[in-house]
Amino acid sequence: MNNQVHEIAAHCDQLPERFIRKDDEEYGNITNASASSPTGIPVIDVSLLTSSHSELDRLKSAITTWGCFQAINHGIEGSFLDKVREISGLFFNLSADEKKKCLREENDIEGYGNDMVLSDNQTLDWTDRLYLNVLPQDQKRLQFWPQNHTYFREVVNEYCSKIEFINEVILKALARSLNLEENCFLDQYGTASKMIARFNYYPPCPWADKVLGLKPHSDGSAITFLLQGKEVEGLQVLKDGQWFGVPSVPDALTINVVDQMEIMSNGIFKSPMHRVLVSSKDQRITVAMFCMPQTEKDIGPVDGLITDGTPRLYKNVTYSIEFYLKNYQQGTRSIDACKI
Ligand SMILES: O=C(O)CCC(=O)C(=O)O
Ligand SMILES: [Fe+2]
Numbered sequence: 001m002n003n004q005v006h007e008i009a010a011h012c013d014q015l016p017e018r019f020i021r022k023d024d025e026e027y028g029n030i031t032n033a034s035a036s037s038p039t040g041i042p043v044i045d046v047s048l049l050t051s052s053h054s055e056l057d058r059l060k061s062a063i064t065t066w067g068c069f070q071a072i073n074h075g076i077e078g079s080f081l082d083k084v085r086e087i088s089g090l091f092f093n094l095s096a097d098e099k100k101k102c103l104r105e106e107n108d109i110e111g112y113g114n115d116m117v118l119s120d121n122q123t124l125d126w127t128d129r130l131y132l133n134v135l136p137q138d139q140k141r142l143q144f145w146p147q148n149h150t151y152f153r154e155v156v157n158e159y160c161s162k163i164e165f166i167n168e169v170i171l172k173a174l175a176r177s178l179n180l181e182e183n184c185f186l187d188q189y190g191t192a193s194k195m196i197a198r199f200n201y202y203p204p205c206p207w208a209d210k211v212l213g214l215k216p217h218s219d220g221s222a223i224t225f226l227l228q229g230k231e232v233e234g235l236q237v238l239k240d241g242q243w244f245g246v247p248s249v250p251d252a253l254t255i256n257v258v259d260q261m262e263i264m265s266n267g268i269f270k271s272p273m274h275r276v277l278v279s280s281k282d283q284r285i286t287v288a289m290f291c292m293p294q295t296e297k298d299i300g301p302v303d304g305l306i307t308d309g310t311p312r313l314y315k316n317v318t319y320s321i322e323f324y325l326k327n328y329q330q331g332t333r334s335i336d337a338c339k340i
Helices: 005-011 053-065 078-092 096-100 150-177 259-264 321-329
Strands: 043-045 068-072 111-114 128-135 194-202 214-217 223-227 235-239 242-245 253-257 274-276 284-292
Touching (some): 043 053, 053 068, 053 150, 078 150, 078 223, 078 284, 128 150, 150 194, 150 253
Parallel strands (some): 043 068
Antiparallel strands (some): 068 253, 111 128, 223 253, 235 242, 235 274
């Protein structure tokens, strides 16, 4: 597949078969799609997490039931989040020639492209994306960054530092919520923790009900920080066999506690399955920041959680992107491959 999805949207009068979503990939009960919960995705005030026990309890409850929450008062100004939205739009609005300079190579994940084709019967996602390694600094490959766009670089770098800071706050709070020493998750990050920025662009789709922007998946990182656009929604999270819409809350970040945290918490936190629906009229742009431990480092359940009554449920693993993709290709979830 050479074409970007937005080109297919503009030039095809029939939906290419590879994009048609399959029933066996639906997981939850699709008749209940878009169900709204009486309470909805929990909203957590990050500024209270160091001082308020009840907010810490609400955080734990959010993660053990939903696996995600809407973070407010996280310390990043709304005006700065608007800049992140602005540079994302700016990238996808570049001319086709400019964007193609950032194109990923066939067997590489980094750069501009669409779904990596890993198996013959894979359903393709209705999305174009720009995928950039932002940490560690020395693993940045600037050839994939938009050329001559100092503003883009500055905003991404500043956003990365701000997310790094919030990531620490959340990791410490999650540890305290389990009555563990607050650095126990951070200690597994190593000295060169990793962060990936993924800019997702979902063009409007004339066959919106036949495709998915992103197939059901769980993220391979430890914590994912998602910045949604302000108007168009589409993200859904699976809970108790039903898909629930994740609204866009002004100035909030949607935080998912995902695969590597499931392992480190010995399964107390469950990495949420989520997917993306697309709109027939409106485009949607989101920015996911995937934070995780240093690639070369083994991770495993923290010692304090293993007791006679609660045995270790996961092996120690190096949860690399190659490991994640290998499982994806075989149709298995990498998290399941780590279970004892
Ligand atoms: O765009 C979204 O709403 C979700 C993105 C996502 O799940 C991902 O990039 O892994
Ligand atoms: Fe995701």
